[in-house]
Amino acid sequence: MKTFLRLTGLTRPFAWWMLLAALIGFAAIGSSIGLLMTSAWLISRASLLPPASALKFGIVGVRVFGGARGLLRYAERLISHNTTFRILTRLRLWFYDALEPLAPARLASFRSADLLKRITDDIQSLENIYSRVLAPPITAMLVTALVWAIVGTWSLNAAVGVLFCQLMAGILVPFITVKAAQGTAKGIMQQQAEQQLLAVDMVQGLGELHVFGMLENHLQRMHEAEEKKLALEKKSAFFEGLHESLSGLAMNAAVIWVLWSMLPMIKTGMVSSITLTAIIFGVIASFEAFLPLTGAMQHMEADIRAGDRLFEIIDAEPEVKAPQHPEPLPVHHDIVVKALCFTYPGSTIPAIDGVSFSVPQGGRTAIVGPSGAGKSTITSLLVRFWNPSAGSISIGGRDMASLDPEGVRRGIAVVSQRTYLFGQTVRENLLLAAPGADDKTLKAALSAAGLESLHDRLDDWAGQYGMNLSGGERQRLAIARMILQDAPVIVLDEATANLDAVNEQAVLDTIDRVSAGKTLIAITHRLQRMERFNQIIVLNKGVVVEEGGHEDLLRLNGFYAGMWRLQHETML
């Protein structure tokens, strides 16, 4: 219920549009009622053989109501759907606004496919709530009131009976069918999730299934999941059909009730046959308003779950929040890391445990160690993706926690192992780093990064659906971004780990050239050209085990020297 209310709350800016849709919907059904009542009046009046002119009123009525009904229905549908889609846009933005501060720390536990499902499927399925759950009950209530007014004018007794039948069709029938089908929607969704997993396992693991002889078994499991889902769907269809029949019965009951309660009034002359006929037809037409109610109710269960899934993300607390009065990045930027500790949620072993070191402005530091030593955790903490569990990082003498996180990120350029390119043009991918840059600047950066070949392709699509850039080109594009960002601090996080030997050398040359004079922190497990660094921090299992210059560390003949030998003797 809480979820439902929160979802409804989102419609507030559009409340008047929703109400308008409900009113027009009411007018449309009102026209149906009018059409049938005037037709009935026309025929029964005509049967009394009056002059043709006496029928004028009826003829005009039939034409007006007949035309109005279609037009009103058209207007109602356009308004309600358009409003719904506008609400959905709002919902998407709202979701993005909530999602963005959570990245990447709080989103680590979600898969991007799952997030995509939430932002597209779940939001789309809320369409039902907005287009079918909110307006139709208002329309149904207005129609009930109208019929009460029409029937009640002649007979209170008949009106009570009709109201009873309408309440049956509008409240009891949906309630019963939804209650009876309860759990099926949830069950179907669970089966769908199960099928999704099985199908993904099958498509992506088909090779393994073949080779391990598990294919038959897996197909059987998929088959069973499908059967289970279909059995539930059958159940749900059973009740859906039941609802239509039950509301049809309620309608016929109302007709019979009106007939029987008003028949004696014809004899006393209190009601004319013409009136009674018209009322019967009006009652029949009014039941159209109750048909959409059950469908909406039936999907509610699924919609509320979709809402829950969205709120689950929206309500998550971001890991890093900007301080109330954030300070700008200091001009001076010595970096001092003091007794830094960090443990990932759900893990028992700290990723880094009491790491301290400092990097003077303009200094060049390497952080090395085997994989799993905690090197990349330091990058995440430096750019404020996570908060340290203990200890601190300060820049220019100010604790990072007091600085504006966005300011920090603008001041630190990161080139990581895997460069993400957006499915947009090369230009847009570059502009990320320097939003206002002109083409001349962009081309200069491309040249400096060794990508003259892209000068004429600024408007070509990069990324997923665009040109297939090689690993080397991607890393060079990342370097072009780094140049454009022009940040005083550069962090290279295994920036060349995915490149082959020849490319690696060339990219390292470029980096050396463009990072001159800046503060550089390089994180790597591949020990190459280590003599370039002023200091090398050696991490193992989250602890600094050695530090010093390349020659010193080799002389020390410890952990670093061991790593060095291992990597250089396995080569030919």
Next chain:
Amino acid sequence: MNLDKNLIRLLKEEKRPFILSGILGSIGALMLICQAWALGGIIEQLFKASGDGSGILPLSGLFALFSLLRMLTNWAGSQAAKRGTIRIRQKLSHRLAEAVADLGPTFARSEQSGRLVTTMLKGVESIDAYFSQYIPQLLLALVTPVLILAAVFPSDWIAGAIMVVSAPLIPFFMIVIGRSAKAATEKQWTTMSRMSGYFLDMLQGLTTLKLFAQEKTRRNGIEEASENFRRSTMKVLKIAFLSSLTLELVGTIGIAVVAVNIGLRLTSGAIPFRPAVFILLLIPDFYLTLRQLGTKFHAGMEGVTASKEMHEILDRSASLKRAAGKLDLPKAAISRPIVLDDIGFTFPGSQKPALEAVSCTLLPGTVTALTGPSGAGKSTLMNLLLRFIEPGEGKLSLGDVPVANYCQAAWYRNIAWVPQHPFLFNATIRDNLLMARPEATYEEIETALRQAGLVEMVSSLPDGLETMIGEQGARLSGGEAQRLSLARAFLKDAPILLLDEPTSHTDPILETRLRAAMAELMRGRTVVMIAHRLESIRNADRIIVLDSGRVVQSGTHEELTATDGFYRRAVLSSMEAA
């Protein structure tokens, strides 16, 4: 009339429930006519001057009975159609899964896996409306109007004639509007997939956006994509709504014309009262049935679109002529050499062959390393040995028996495979290991984990061996996944071992630790491995260098370093890097 050839073929396989649904629907239509007849009688009684109401009681009894029967037959009819639909969906989903399985891993990996899964699941779901709604409505639209006309004509031929003349207008407008609707619906799908693509891009790149502090500015893009989607959806809906408006107008105008016409003739006494009421009660349903066909037509359209994509997969699998070998593979046979004789392979739709005239003999118990630049055909050769694809030209045989003659299951029993990107199933670590040998004991699993250097990693997980991994479970790094796959190979203990860069994601320190275990694994087996790192292929019995699908060099490390060629150049370049 939206009768998709493939869908109709499916319908024919399960026609009985639909025939039943049609019969029940026709009975329902008859009941509708009887209901109108009874209600017409009741109203006539109301107008009878005598009006003691004695005639009303039996008539309202009949009215109630007919309406009850009508509800029941309609309900039973829709249930029957649903039953048939469910059977069709069952069959189709099973066939699709089997088709994908037959097309094999190279196909499954070449398609966007997300799209394939969507076709397999959502595709089958989306044909539901076609069978459970459109087809029954089509039957109803064929029967109900005819029955109504049959009832109307004897009572009043003029009203009947008006109905006959106006009825074709509905299908006419439906077709006219349907055409533009189709184009718009297709465009709508593109906008929708573009929107999803845009969101996915944003989500995957969110970390990158934040690194550049651009996450706020990119928000506008989402608004734009979403609003574009709204506009294009509204365009489709406008057409759909306009079509129902037109159809409804045709219907109401029809009703109005008949009502006014009958009314005027009533005043002159040209038509009696009861048939007039009877006809007036029936006309709305006459037009409604035809109109609803339009609505259901739109509902069924999605199914037709989905059917295209599904049948593409089904047809592709049907056109695949795979040799279904039946021979069992005895242990003795596996000790014969694997012979590749003049093998060629070209991927469908490609101009350039992926493999050309490849011949070599893999002796039992030897290690063969495949190397060469990317795109040289190494993986294609591996896929041939895995029988994921079959040679286009030439012969792949075991001794002198073509490999295709052996049944696939028997062939796979003798193969252990460590792919470059191993897949971990959505199950526990233990289950993922047991795939390789379901009867393995706890000790054997422990040994395999130790050999693959995974003991530490597994014991650090909260549930150890019982930790769920895969899509919904804990995520393992690329290196850990590879080692888990290595542990599977240890467990499987098969005579043929196929390795695709088994330690490409492992850091050098760990790799050194694994080296002894790898040597142990390869001992006594026929091994084919793809490798880039020279240190791991140096000790192979034979190194085959592929380039552009051809074998360009072949020999031992010593032989190849002695002559100029790809291998020597690669060795020299890696020395420079050091």
